[in-house]
Amino acid sequence: MNDQPGFDAIVVGGGLAGMLTALELQPLRVALVSYGRLGESTSSAWAQGGIAAAVGDDDSPALHAADTVAAGAGLVERRVAARLAADAPGAIERIASLGVRFDRADAAHYALGREAAHSRRRIVRAGGDAIGAELVRATVAAVRERAAIERFEGGRALDVVLDDSRHVAGLTLRHVDGTTEMLVAPAAVLATGGIGGLYRFTTNPTLSRGTGIAIAARAGARLADLEFVQFHPTALDVPSDPLPLISEAVRGEGALLVDEAGERIMAGVDAALELAPRDVVARRVFAVRQQGRRVFLDARAAIGDSFPLRFPTVFAACRRFGIDPRSEPIPVVAAAHYHMGGIAVDLQGRTNVGGLYACGEVAATGVHGANRLASNSLLESVVYPERIARDVRAAGGRRVGPLSRTRNEAGAAAPAAAAAWEELRSEMYRNVGVERDESRLFAAAARLAALAADNPSEEFRDAATVAALIAHAALLRRESRGSHIRLDYPGRDDAERHRSFLSLADATLAGTA
Ligand SMILES: Cc1cc2nc3c(=O)[nH]c(=O)nc-3n(C[C@H](O)[C@H](O)[C@H](O)COP(=O)(O)OP(=O)(O)OC[C@H]3O[C@@H](n4cnc5c(N)ncnc54)[C@H](O)[C@@H]3O)c2cc1C
Incomplete structure (x- = not known):
C-alpha cells in the first residue's frame, strides 16, 4: 500500500476513537487531524464513569447486549448490540496493553462499577472517576511514539474529496494560519465526536459541534437517528x-x-x-x-x-x-450530553460512500437506539477502530483516481460573531432540546436557516447545517420515544418503531437545511 501517493488513510479526531483508529491502522501511513493538540478539548478526556464490558464472573456478553437493547426504547439493532458486547472484553485487553491503568480488585480482576440500567457490575474504571484522563494519557503517548502517524494538530477538516467514481480520494483541511491543504488517501475516517456544543447548556467541549456530520452529509453519506440527543439531568x-x-x-x-x-x-x-x-x-x-x-x-x-x-x-x-x-x-x-445519532455506519464502520468510515460518538451504529446505555459510548470508541482498520487493510489501498472536486480552496469567510453562536445555541436548547413540538421545531428551522445565511463562515455553516438536520429529524418523528420528547405526540407509536435515516438532500428538499 505504501506505493500510493499521500497517505494510506486520513483520520479526523484527536479523541479516543480517532487516536485508536490511527494506532490500529499501524504500520500504514496515517494522517491524524485534530482541531487542537491530541486529547485536548475532547469528550474522551472528560469521561468519568468507565467502559462497559462483561468481564465479571457473574456476567456475559448476552446479558450486556440485553441491557443495551432494553435501554434503547425499541430501536436498538440487536445484532449490532450482540457484536459490540461480544467484542468488549477483548477490546479492554487490547487497550490495557497500550498502558492504560485500569482500577483492579486483584491481579486477575478489574474493580467493576455498577451504573443505572446495567443488570451487573460491568463498568471498567480508572483512577476512580477519571477514566477519560487515563485513556487519553496512554493513547496520546502511544500515538506520539508511532513515526508512521503524521499529526496535523491545529488542523480543521473541511471536506472529503471524492474521485470520479465517488470514492474517497482525500480530505481538505484548514491550518491555524488560515491556509488550506489537501491530503490524498483512499480512505478517510471521521471521529469528530458529539454535538453538545450546538446547545446553550452542554457537558461537551464547546467545539463538539458535529462538523463530521456536516462533512459526511456533503459527501452524500446517509445519516441516522439524529433526533436522539441525550440530556444529562445534573x-x-x-x-x-x-x-x-x-x-x-x-x-x-x-x-x-x-x-x-x-x-x-x-x-x-x-x-x-x-x-x-x-x-x-x-x-x-x-x-x-x-x-x-x-x-x-x-x-x-x-x-x-x-x-x-x-x-x-x-x-x-x-x-x-x-x-x-x-x-x-x-x-x-x-x-446536552450525548448524541445517539450521527453518520450511519455498518458493523465495519463503513458509510455508504466508498472509502469513508466513521467511529466514536459521530457514528450511528444502531447500538444506542433512542437512548444510550451508560458507558457504551467509550466502548464503541474502542471496538470500532479495530474493525475499521481491518476493513481498510482488506480494501488493499485502492489507487486514488482522478479527482472530481476539491472544495473550500478559497479564503475563509470572517468568523461568525459571538452573538450568532449564542443565538444558535439558545434556539437549539429552547426549541430542539429536552421538549419539542411541531411549531417550535419549524420556528427553529427557519431561524437556523436565516442565521446560516447571515454567517457564511465554514464553522458556523457546518454547525447550522447539523442543527437544522437535527430539527428536521425531530420534526419527522411524530411520537415520544427515549430521549426524543414531542409535547404534541406524547406517547410511543408502534408505527414509528424504526430507526430514522436521512440525507442532506432530503432535508434541503424539505427546506429545513
Ligand atoms: C463529561 C462527560 C463524561 C462522560 N462519561 C462517559 C463515561 O463514563 N463512559 C462512556 O462510555 N462515555 C462517557 N461520555 C461520552 C464519551 O466520553 C464520548 O462519547 C466519547 O469519548 C467520544 O469519543 P470521540 O473520540 O468520538 O470524540 P471526542 O473525544 O470528543 O473527540 C473528537 C475529536 O475530534 C476533533 N474534531 C472535531 N471536528 C473536527 C474537525 N472538523 N477537524 C479536526 N478535528 C475535529 C476534536 O477536536 C476532538 O479532538 C462522557 C462524555 C462527557 C462529555
Whole structure:
C-alpha cells in the first residue's frame, strides 16, 4: 500500500476513537487531524464513569447486549448490540496493553462499577472517576511514539474529496494560519465526536459541534437517528461554558433532587425518584426550571463529609465555583450530553460512500437506539477502530483516481460573531432540546436557516447545517420515544418503531437545511 501517493488513510479526531483508529491502522501511513493538540478539548478526556464490558464472573456478553437493547426504547439493532458486547472484553485487553491503568480488585480482576440500567457490575474504571484522563494519557503517548502517524494538530477538516467514481480520494483541511491543504488517501475516517456544543447548556467541549456530520452529509453519506440527543439531568449550574458534569453515581449514592424550597422534585413523577431513567429526570429538571425555579442536588445527608474521597473530580469542580457539597446543595441544570445519532455506519464502520468510515460518538451504529446505555459510548470508541482498520487493510489501498472536486480552496469567510453562536445555541436548547413540538421545531428551522445565511463562515455553516438536520429529524418523528420528547405526540407509536435515516438532500428538499 505504501506505493500510493499521500497517505494510506486520513483520520479526523484527536479523541479516543480517532487516536485508536490511527494506532490500529499501524504500520500504514496515517494522517491524524485534530482541531487542537491530541486529547485536548475532547469528550474522551472528560469521561468519568468507565467502559462497559462483561468481564465479571457473574456476567456475559448476552446479558450486556440485553441491557443495551432494553435501554434503547425499541430501536436498538440487536445484532449490532450482540457484536459490540461480544467484542468488549477483548477490546479492554487490547487497550490495557497500550498502558492504560485500569482500577483492579486483584491481579486477575478489574474493580467493576455498577451504573443505572446495567443488570451487573460491568463498568471498567480508572483512577476512580477519571477514566477519560487515563485513556487519553496512554493513547496520546502511544500515538506520539508511532513515526508512521503524521499529526496535523491545529488542523480543521473541511471536506472529503471524492474521485470520479465517488470514492474517497482525500480530505481538505484548514491550518491555524488560515491556509488550506489537501491530503490524498483512499480512505478517510471521521471521529469528530458529539454535538453538545450546538446547545446553550452542554457537558461537551464547546467545539463538539458535529462538523463530521456536516462533512459526511456533503459527501452524500446517509445519516441516522439524529433526533436522539441525550440530556444529562445534573450538569453543574454555574457561569461556565461548558458545564461540569455531576455523575449519576452521586444520585446512586442517595443524593436528592430538590427545588429552592427543599421540596423533592421527583416525588410523584416516577416511582424510582432520583434513579428514574436519565431522560425522565432531565425532563423534570428542565420543566421545573422552565417554571422559574432553580434545582439542586442535595448530597449533605447521603454523602456528606466523604464527598471529596468518593467523587474527587466532581468535588474539585464544585470547589472551583465556591460550592461545598458537604455543607450546601449543588445547583444543577439539564445539559446536552450525548448524541445517539450521527453518520450511519455498518458493523465495519463503513458509510455508504466508498472509502469513508466513521467511529466514536459521530457514528450511528444502531447500538444506542433512542437512548444510550451508560458507558457504551467509550466502548464503541474502542471496538470500532479495530474493525475499521481491518476493513481498510482488506480494501488493499485502492489507487486514488482522478479527482472530481476539491472544495473550500478559497479564503475563509470572517468568523461568525459571538452573538450568532449564542443565538444558535439558545434556539437549539429552547426549541430542539429536552421538549419539542411541531411549531417550535419549524420556528427553529427557519431561524437556523436565516442565521446560516447571515454567517457564511465554514464553522458556523457546518454547525447550522447539523442543527437544522437535527430539527428536521425531530420534526419527522411524530411520537415520544427515549430521549426524543414531542409535547404534541406524547406517547410511543408502534408505527414509528424504526430507526430514522436521512440525507442532506432530503432535508434541503424539505427546506429545513
Ligand atoms: C463529561 C462527560 C463524561 C462522560 N462519561 C462517559 C463515561 O463514563 N463512559 C462512556 O462510555 N462515555 C462517557 N461520555 C461520552 C464519551 O466520553 C464520548 O462519547 C466519547 O469519548 C467520544 O469519543 P470521540 O473520540 O468520538 O470524540 P471526542 O473525544 O470528543 O473527540 C473528537 C475529536 O475530534 C476533533 N474534531 C472535531 N471536528 C473536527 C474537525 N472538523 N477537524 C479536526 N478535528 C475535529 C476534536 O477536536 C476532538 O479532538 C462522557 C462524555 C462527557 C462529555
